[in-house]
Amino acid sequence: MSGVATIGFGAMARSLAESLGRDPRAPQITDCLLRPGAAGPSGLRLHHRAETLIDARPALVVECAGPAAIAEHGPALLSAGIDLAIVSVGALCDDALHARLLCAARDGGAQMLPVTGAIGGLDLLEAARLAGLDSVTYRGIKPPPAWAGSPAEQLIDLGALRGATVFYRGTARQAAGAFPKNANVAAAAALAGTGLDATQVELVADPEATGNRHEILARGAFGEMRFEVTNRPLPGNPRTSWLAALSVEALVRAHAGR
Ligand SMILES: NC(=O)C1=CN([C@@H]2O[C@H](COP(=O)(O)OP(=O)(O)OC[C@H]3O[C@@H](n4cnc5c(N)ncnc54)[C@H](OP(=O)(O)O)[C@@H]3O)[C@@H](O)[C@H]2O)C=CC1
Numbered sequence: 018m019s020g021v022a023t024i025g026f027g028a029m030a031r032s033l034a035e036s037l038g039r040d041p042r043a044p045q046i047t048d049c050l051l052r053p054g055a056a057g058p059s060g061l062r063l064h065h066r067a068e069t070l071i072d073a074r075p076a077l078v079v080e081c082a083g084p085a086a087i088a089e090h091g092p093a094l095l096s097a098g099i100d101l102a103i104v105s106v107g108a109l110c111d112d113a114l115h116a117r118l119l120c121a122a123r124d125g126g127a128q129m130l131p132v133t134g135a136i137g138g139l140d141l142l143e144a145a146r147l148a149g150l151d152s153v154t155y156r157g158i159k160p161p162p163a164w165a166g167s168p169a170e171q172l173i174d175l176g177a178l179r180g181a182t183v184f185y186r187g188t189a190r191q192a193a194g195a196f197p198k199n200a201n202v203a204a205a206a207a208l209a210g211t212g213l214d215a216t217q218v219e220l221v222a223d224p225e226a227t228g229n230r231h232e233i234l235a236r237g238a239f240g241e242m243r244f245e246v247t248n249r250p251l252p253g254n255p256r257t258s259w260l261a262a263l264s265v266e267a268l269v270r271a272h273a274g275r
Pocket residue numbers: 024025026027028029030050051052055081082083084085086089104105106132133134135136197198199201202253254256257258261
C-alpha cells in the first residue's frame with residue numbers, strides 16, 4: 018500500500034496536496050476519487066468509482082467532499098481494509114451510517130479516523146467526560162460572506178447585518194444536519210464531549226468578525242473549560258478554515274510516520 022488518496026478535490030484537498038507537495042519527505046497525494054464525469058487535476062490518478070480506487074490500494078483515503086460522499090464510499094473502502102480519514106465529521110450524526118462505518122472498519126481491519134478539523138480542545142473534553150460533563154456549548158462565529166451559500170441565507174439577510182447575530186440554535190445533531198458544510202466542528206466537539214443530542218450549538222454571523230471563530234464552553238466535575246480559536250479561511254473557500262486543512266495534513270503525516 019502506498020500513496021494517499023482524496024475523495025473530492027476542492028479547496029481543502031488542493032491545499033493539502035500543495036502543502037505535502039512542498040515537502041519531498043512527506044507522504045504525497047497520488048489518487049483522487051471524483052464524482053462520475055467530473056474533471057480533476059493533472060498529475061494524479063483519477064477515479065470515478067470506489068472500486069478502481071480500492072484496486073490502487075492507497076495507504077490512506079482522506080474524505081474532503083462532504084457527508085454524502087462518506088455514505089457513498091466509506092463502507093466499501095473500510096471493508097476493503099483501507100484506512101479512511103473523515104473530514105466531514107457531521108456525517109457521524111447519522112447513527113445508522115456511523116454504525117455501518119464502524120462495522121465495515123472492524124470487518125476490513127481498517128481504521129476510521131475523524132479529524133479534529135478547525136477546532137481544538139477535543140482531547141481535554143474526552144478526558145474530562147471520564148469524570149462527568151454537565152454541559153458543553155459550541156459557538157461558531159463567522160463573517161457574513163462565510164455563511165453565503167448556507168441555509169443561513171434563508172434565516173437572515175446576510176448583507177444587512179449591523180452587528181453579531183445569532184441565527185441558529187439547536188443541538189449538535191440538528192446543526193450538523195441543517196449546516197452540513199459548516200457544523201462539522203460542532204459534531205466533533207459533541208462526539209468528544211456530551212454527545213450529539215446534549216451539546217448545544219449557536220451559529221453567529223458577525224460583520225466585525227476577522228476570521229472563522231470557534232468557541233467551546235464546558236463544565237463538569239473536572240472544572241470549567243473555555244476554548245477559542247480564530248481561524249484564517251482557505252483562499253479557495255471562505256467557509257473552510259485553513260486549520261481544518263492543516264489538521265488533515267497533520268493526520269496524514271502521523272499516519273505515515275512522517
Ligand atoms: N472538520 C472540519 O473542521 C471541517 C470539515 N469540512 C468538510 O470538508 C468538506 C470539504 O471542504 P472544502 O474542500 O472546503 O469544500 P469544497 O466545496 O471546496 O470541495 C468539495 C469537493 O468535493 C467534491 N465532492 C462532493 N461530493 C462528492 C462525491 N460524492 N464524490 C466525489 N467528490 C465529491 C465537490 O465536487 P462538486 O464541486 O462537483 O460538488 C468539490 O470539488 C466540506 O464539505 C465539509 O463537510 C469543512 C471545513 C471544516
